[in-house]
Amino acid sequence: MKKIMPAAEAKTHFGALLDQAQREPVTIAKKGRPVAVVMSMEEYERHQALKLERLRSEIQSGLDQLDKGQSTDGQAFMKSLLAKLD
Secondary structure (H helix, E strand, C coil): EEEEEEEEHHHHHHHHHHHHHHHHCCCEECEEEEEECCCCCHHHHHHHHHHHHHHHHHHHHHHHHHHHHCCCCHHHHHHHHHHCCC
């Protein structure tokens, strides 16, 4: 189950928030609206590595297409790449 903690509670019980974030990401809500996520450093690093892996894969795909003579407009390629990363 996804843990959601009101911002006031996160402020008051910061130590408990940090403990909980070591087990699972915690969404911080302000006025009932999600505004932030607190997660362990390990989870953050894993997330960053996955993003980098995906970016490298997309760049390699573009380079492979260029090697095959399949070129495209640079601006269109970058827009496509950014859309895939969202």
